Amino acid sequence: MKFTLLKALGTSAVLALSATSSAWATECIAPADAGGGWDFTCRQIGKLLYDLKLVDQPVQVTNMAGAGGGVAYTHIVSDRNEDADLIVAASSATTTRLAQNAYAGMAADQVRWVGAIGGDPGVIVVAKDSPFQTLGDLVEAIKADPTSVTFAGGSAAGGFDHLKPLMVLKSAGFTDFAQVKYIGMDGGAEAITQTIGGFTQAMTGDMSEISGFIKSGDVRALAVLTAEPVPGFEEIPTAKSQGFDVEVVNWRGLYVPRGISDDQFNAWAEKLQTVADSAEWKQVMADNGLAPFTKVGADFQGWIDQVIADTTTLSKEIGVIQ
Amino acid sequence: MDTLANLAMGFGVALTPYTLFLAFCGCFLGTIIGALPGLGPSNGVAILIPLAFALGLDATQALVLLTSVYYGTMYGGRISSILLNIPGDEPAMMTTLDGFPMARQGRAGDALVISGVASFTGSFLSTVGLVVIAPILASIAYLFGPAEYFALYLLAFATLGGMTSNNQAKSAFAACLGLGLAMIGLDNSTGLPRYTGGNLHLMDGIDFLVAIVGLFAIAEIFIFIESHGRNSAIGVTLGKLTIPWGDLKATFGTMMRSTGLGFVAGVLPGAGASLGSFMAYMAEKSYVGAKGNFGKGDPRGVAAPEAGNNAAAGGAMVPMLTLGVPGSGTTAVMLALLMTLNITPGPLLFKEQPEIVWGLIASLFIANIVLLIMNVPMVKLFVKILMVPAWVLMPMVTMVSFVGIFSLTGSYFDMLLMIAFGVLGYILRKLDVPTVPVILGILLGGQMEDALRRAMVISNGDWTFLFSTPIAVGLWAFAVLGFLAPMFLRKMLKRPPVPDSANED
Numbered sequence: 001m002k003f004t005l006l007k008a009l010g011t012s013a014v015l016a017l018s019a020t021s022s023a024w025a026t027e028c029i030a031p032a033d034a035g036g037g038w039d040f041t042c043r044q045i046g047k048l049l050y051d052l053k054l055v056d057q058p059v060q061v062t063n064m065a066g067a068g069g070g071v072a073y074t075h076i077v078s079d080r081n082e083d084a085d086l087i088v089a090a091s092s093a094t095t096t097r098l099a100q101n102a103y104a105g106m107a108a109d110q111v112r113w114v115g116a117i118g119g120d121p122g123v124i125v126v127a128k129d130s131p132f133q134t135l136g137d138l139v140e141a142i143k144a145d146p147t148s149v150t151f152a153g154g155s156a157a158g159g160f161d162h163l164k165p166l167m168v169l170k171s172a173g174f175t176d177f178a179q180v181k182y183i184g185m186d187g188g189a190e191a192i193t194q195t196i197g198g199f200t201q202a203m204t205g206d207m208s209e210i211s212g213f214i215k216s217g218d219v220r221a222l223a224v225l226t227a228e229p230v231p232g233f234e235e236i237p238t239a240k241s242q243g244f245d246v247e248v249v250n251w252r253g254l255y256v257p258r259g260i261s262d263d264q265f266n267a268w269a270e271k272l273q274t275v276a277d278s279a280e281w282k283q284v285m286a287d288n289g290l291a292p293f294t295k296v297g298a299d300f301q302g303w304i305d306q307v308i309a310d311t312t313t314l315s316k317e318i319g320v321i322q
Numbered sequence: 323m324d325t326l327a328n329l330a331m332g333f334g335v336a337l338t339p340y341t342l343f344l345a346f347c348g349c350f351l352g353t354i355i356g357a358l359p360g361l362g363p364s365n366g367v368a369i370l371i372p373l374a375f376a377l378g379l380d381a382t383q384a385l386v387l388l389t390s391v392y393y394g395t396m397y398g399g400r401i402s403s404i405l406l407n408i409p410g411d412e413p414a415m416m417t418t419l420d421g422f423p424m425a426r427q428g429r430a431g432d433a434l435v436i437s438g439v440a441s442f443t444g445s446f447l448s449t450v451g452l453v454v455i456a457p458i459l460a461s462i463a464y465l466f467g468p469a470e471y472f473a474l475y476l477l478a479f480a481t482l483g484g485m486t487s488n489n490q491a492k493s494a495f496a497a498c499l500g501l502g503l504a505m506i507g508l509d510n511s512t513g514l515p516r517y518t519g520g521n522l523h524l525m526d527g528i529d530f531l532v533a534i535v536g537l538f539a540i541a542e543i544f545i546f547i548e549s550h551g552r553n554s555a556i557g558v559t560l561g562k563l564t565i566p567w568g569d570l571k572a573t574f575g576t577m578m579r580s581t582g583l584g585f586v587a588g589v590l591p592g593a594g595a596s597l598g599s600f601m602a603y604m605a606e607k608s609y610v611g612a613k614g615n616f617g618k619g620d621p622r623g624v625a626a627p628e629a630g631n632n633a634a635a636g637g638a639m640v641p642m643l644t645l646g647v648p649g650s651g652t653t654a655v656m657l658a659l660l661m662t663l664n665i666t667p668g669p670l671l672f673k674e675q676p677e678i679v680w681g682l683i684a685s686l687f688i689a690n691i692v693l694l695i696m697n698v699p700m701v702k703l704f705v706k707i708l709m710v711p712a713w714v715l716m717p718m719v720t721m722v723s724f725v726g727i728f729s730l731t732g733s734y735f736d737m738l739l740m741i742a743f744g745v746l747g748y749i750l751r752k753l754d755v756p757t758v759p760v761i762l763g764i765l766l767g768g769q770m771e772d773a774l775r776r777a778m779v780i781s782n783g784d785w786t787f788l789f790s791t792p793i794a795v796g797l798w799a800f801a802v803l804g805f806l807a808p809m810f811l812r813k814m815l816k817r818p819p820v821p822d823s824a825n826e827d
Contacts, residue, residue, distance in 0.1 A: 033655070062732075063732070064732055065526075065732075066522065066523060066525070066526060066733060067522040067523070067525035067526060068508075068525065068526075070522045070525060071522055071523065071733065074522060100513075102515075102525075103522070104520065104522050147782050150779065150780050156508055156509075156510045156511075156513045157509075157510065157511055157512050157513040158512070158513030158514075159513065162513075181779050181780070181782075182779070183468070183511070183775075183776040183779050183780065184510045184511065184513075185776075187647070189645055189646040189647040189668075190647050192645075193463045193464055193645055193647055194467060194468075196464050197463070197464035197465065197466070197467055198464075198467075199467035199468065199780060200780065211668075212646065212667075212668025212669055212670050212671070213668060213669060215669075215670055216668070216669035216670050218669060320512075320513045320514070
């Protein structure tokens with residue numbers, strides 16, 4: 001009997017611990033379940049902040065899943081607006097959703113964007129036996145008959161993976177986006193299996209999602225959407241080198257509440273820059289297929305504004321928002 | 323021979339005293355987490371991830387701990403299904419159908435032993451399957467496109483009609499209710515929210531764990547309060563625990579068939595353990611036919627879903643390790659753990675990091691043996707947790723339900739939603755409408771819709787695409803057969819008794 005109750009109490013204590021945060025330590029909110037990109041950002045940056053002695057206590061990671069980051073976003077704007085000990089993981093998905101007004105009317109200027117310190121390059125891949133040899137072949141095929149190619153990606157329609165091929169097409173002068181076929185799978189790996197299986201003609205995703213399949217030879221990458229070839233994958237040509245002026249990187253970074261002082265904001269920017277410059281972070285990036293992509297502080301804010309404006313325009317053109 | 327050498331190396335990695343200790347802790351914790359309603363395998367594993375980091379475990383040790391928890395929950399889920407009529411986790415849902423009636427008949431101990439052995443058979447054989455045919459099986463995933471998935475889910479729903487013996491219209495109603503609830507949330511094919519009423523918490527749809535805990539656990543509490551415990555499952559007692567050799571022998575064939583089915587369901591990405599246990603139960607029911615006593619405490623109705631869901635758990639490892647595609651919610655969490663440990667599952671994992679893969683496989687075997695020992699001879703220990711007097715157990719079930727769901731999402735809204743499901747479950751039970759199809763509707767309905775929509779996008783809206791491959795046509799044939807067969811069989815089976823009774827008159 002006593003034994004039983006202890007069990008129950010023990011279990012609930014573990015649960016309670018994982019759900020609450022201590023008042024004195026820095027808290028990093030990952031707006032998704034454990035796993036995933038945001039959780040990774042919090043855990044890795046949080047670990048380095050402590051290892052590099054930039055904070056005195058280990059960073060507490062809280063997972064706050066829901067509405068693709070929307071639940072965390074509204075929580076921070078309405079309840080934690082002046083919390084200077086709070087950082088939140090963000091990525092391209094955050095800005096895409098903000099641009100599409102998917103956070104219940106919240107806008108990007110309701111938080112402060114600290115910086116991005118690494119990016120997962122966008123890629124477009126096809127099965128090994130695909131007739132398409134270059135990105136140009138694929139674009140020409142779509143121009144000739146938009147329904148002849150279906151893209152598979154790891155995000156829902158209108159999400160970041162969907163926007164990547166559309167940006168490429170836009171740079172080639174094709175704008176009938178509603179005709180371009182896309183199916184949203186549950187994650188990049190599922191999108192790859194559909195493409196290898198021949199159900200879709202191309203897959204759009206992040207470098208980290210396809211690296212294993214590239215090495216095993218099951219898929220070929222037509223293009224990586226960065227300015228320079230990615231270290232370790234130099235044989236994959238950039239879209240730019242094939243005449244498409246597109247750069248799409250799924251950046252990893254942080255935002256903080258709007259209501260903190262400029263000094264507090266600058267302190268976070270400095271700390272993040274220190275992490276970005278550290279040898280440890282470079283190792284983390286290399287191990288996880290991230291490419292260098294550092295924009296911290298005021299630069300980042302301006303860049304975010306531009307990205308959101310562009311995404312809003314594109315989303316209107318494909319009809320995800322009015 | 324290569325395989326055996328690799329496996330030996332795997333045991334070399336996994337068989338250190340510390341990892342064995344971790345396996346033991348993991349199995350124990352997993353069984354408890356599985357048995358407590360509201361805490362299922364995916365949040366059990368998710369909760370323990372920070373612990374694995376805090377303990378500074380290396381990759382193999384972390385994997386051993388978490389796979390033991392995973393397999394443990396798959397075993398543990400059956401305990402509360404049988405004793406409380408509340409599934410400990412979603413794959414154990416089908417076990418309530420015959421497990422609880424057995425407990426009512428005073429055969430709770432038998433049901434626990436049979437299901438424990440079935441769980442062992444399912445997961446042990448599927449681990450063997452993982453070792454022998456993982457690389458070959460991986461290519462099955464390439465054969466299943468949207469049309470094939472749609473036909474597969476359709477097959478699951480087509481057999482639903484025969485699930486409850488008393489009233490098929492009520493099961494159909496319950497399934498439609500579930501399908502309707504599955505519509506809520508972000509529509510994958512257009513990126514637009516549906517039926518959310520602008521509420522952010524509904525954007526991701528309804529979490530089926532919230533629905534399960536509400537429909538089963540909270541509804542059970544309402545029933546208990548209303549009847550002062552008389553009509554409630556809470557408080558069923560467990561007699562002496564003996565090993566029912568006869569039943570085990572009789573259910574051997576069932577376990578084998580269900581293991582096969584469950585393993586295949588697990589290997590298919592996205593189908594997972596719940597579909598595995600459902601298919602195993604329904605297949606066994608139609609295999610046995612009218613001779614069976616399904617739904618009223620047939621031992622085969624306990625053995626089939628348990629072998630099926632544990633086999634699916636093993637099967638789900640195949641696409642996770644070879645393709646990086648999680649076959650179930652829990653393997654999705656484990657995939658995340660692997661990535662954090664800088665191990666990228668995919669086509670090259672077996673070649674590049676054999677010690678991780680074979681260490682993991684060895685630890686699965688170890689976990690299974692430990693779990694068999696814990697769950698058959700020592701099952702009383704876990705049963706004790708659920709066997710406390712109702713006035714203690716009921717608040718405990720309530721508390722764990724709330725804490726469990728809160729740990730999942732950290733959302734106040736989900737607690738309200740869970741209570742709403744509790745009220746719904748209470749009303750449905752009063753109307754004698756089964757709740758299992760509601761869950762299946764929520765669980766599989768969304769995926770079925772996605773598959774159909776994807777098929778239509780790919781084929782430019784041509785419906786003949788749904789019948790364009792042999793696999794799809796085969797699944798459709800089974801679906802039609804599964805839907806029609808019960809109607810004709812019932813007629814044929816009902817006919818003979820009529821002359822008999824006429825003669826007696």
